[in-house]
Amino acid sequence: TPALSIRNLSILYSGSSVSAVRDVSFELAQGEIACLLGPSGCGKTTLLRAIAGFLMPNQGTIALNGESASEPGRVRSPEKRNVGVVFQDYALFPHLSVRKNIEFGLHKRSEPEKRHRSGELLALIGLETLADRYPHELSGGQQQRVALARALAPKPTLILLDEPFSNLDVELKERLTFEVREILKAENMSAILVTHDQHEAFSMADRIGVMHAGELQQWGSSYSLYHQPNSRMVADFIGQGVFLPGKKTEQGLQIELAHLRLTEDQLPLNDEFDVLIRPDDIIHDDASPMQAIVVRKAFRGADFLYTLMLESGAHVLALVPSHHNHAIGEPIGIKLELDHVITFDRL
Numbered sequence: 001t002p003a004l005s006i007r008n009l010s011i012l013y014s015g016s017s018v019s020a021v022r023d024v025s026f027e028l029a030q031g032e033i034a035c036l037l038g039p040s041g042c043g044k045t046t047l048l049r050a051i052a053g054f055l056m057p058n059q060g061t062i063a064l065n066g067e068s069a070s071e072p073g074r075v076r077s078p079e080k081r082n083v084g085v086v087f088q089d090y091a092l093f094p095h096l097s098v099r100k101n102i103e104f105g106l107h108k109r110s111e112p113e114k115r116h117r118s119g120e121l122l123a124l125i126g127l128e129t130l131a132d133r134y135p136h137e138l139s140g141g142q143q144q145r146v147a148l149a150r151a152l153a154p155k156p157t158l159i160l161l162d163e164p165f166s167n168l169d170v171e172l173k174e175r176l177t178f179e180v181r182e183i184l185k186a187e188n189m190s191a192i193l194v195t196h197d198q199h200e201a202f203s204m205a206d207r208i209g210v211m212h213a214g215e216l217q218q219w220g221s222s223y224s225l226y227h228q229p230n231s232r233m234v235a236d237f238i239g240q241g242v243f244l245p246g247k248k249t250e251q252g253l254q255i256e257l258a259h260l261r262l263t264e265d266q267l268p269l270n271d272e273f274d275v276l277i278r279p280d281d282i283i284h285d286d287a288s289p290m291q292a293i294v295v296r297k298a299f300r301g302a303d304f305l306y307t308l309m310l311e312s313g314a315h316v317l318a319l320v321p322s323h324h325n326h327a328i329g330e331p332i333g334i335k336l337e338l339d340h341v342i343t344f345d346r347l
């Protein structure tokens with residue numbers, strides 16, 4: 001049985017005319033970490049609040065470990081869901097020490113058990129020396145780690161994290177995403193992380209759901225979202241790239257950079273379509289007869305991200321190892337290496 005199963009969920013705030021969440025369905029396997037990824041206002045927090053039980057959906061069902069948690073007219077209260085939550089506004093109890101905050105959800109356990117578990121978690125979040133401090137004596141990042149430890153303490157069946165790293169500096173954030181993933185995996189915890197940061201999603205998640213305007217656009221591995229986006233929106237939102245206009249030919253399709261051999265069933269139905277070209281599809285090759293002009297370059301350490309102008313004036317992006325340092329305005333040889341062809345109807 002999946003840890004979480006959501007079917008046709010819709011949520012409409014009273015007084016609002018559009019649903020904040022619209023007909024969302026997905027399943028999360030036991031021990032799997034998923035990310036809900038999407039721009040601000042797309043409904044991520046609303047969806048999490050419904051899973052936690054703080055919001056009643058207008059339509060659809062939520063099941064936790066195969067047991068109904070929410071269906072029309074029958075909703076289980078948040079306390080009875082065994083779901084741990086870390087929200088953006090990680091409200092710690094101000095009158096309780098760090099240790100007592102972590103032990104808060106362990107009220108049914110004996111004192112030595114509580115002490116053992118909070119000790120484990122303090123070590124995990126690297127705050128052993130601050131166990132007796134109060135929340136106002138901690139930095140934002142430290143408070144966030146305590147909130148995380150507090151949610152993990154009772155070993156919930158599902159943990160929900162709503163942009164838990166958004167107040168942390170980049171380095172700490174990178175370390176923490178990695179650590180949190182390891183902790184969740186070690187405890188075989190099922191989790192949903194909400195973020196608007198795709199790098200965070202990529203390094204954290206087994207599975208990613210891309211949300212847009214209340215709808216779940218695509219649910220899949222990071223690899224499949226990048227390489228098989230099912231919509232222009234997902235193609236745009238995940239990774240970088242451009243769309244080049246394509247034309248059907250006898251044996252496939254023609255774009256400015258190449259002729260691509262395709263079988264009938266690989267061709268788009270529509271005659272008006274664009275082909276997705278990612279920066280890693282363009283290979284810099286001095287021997288190639290095809291030239292493009294460098295119009296912009298961004299040094300990224302190991303590589304340059306070049307913006308290149310093709311003969312038609314269309315731009316493409318190219319990732320090139322950084323020892324190939326070309327000047328703006330310089331023509332360079334390129335070739336296209338497309339592993340799979342992704343097309344979308346012309347807008």
Ligand code: ADP
Pocket residue numbers: 013014016020038039040041042043044045046047
């Ligand atoms: P996200 O977490 O992805 O930024 P939210 O779930 O917070 O998005 O919001 C989704 C939509 O619902 C937004 O349009 C937001 O304005 C609206 N919304 C959020 N909370 C409320 C509320 N309490 N009452 C009415 N509308 C809300």
Ligand code: MG
Pocket residue numbers: 044045046162
């Ligand atoms: Mg939010």
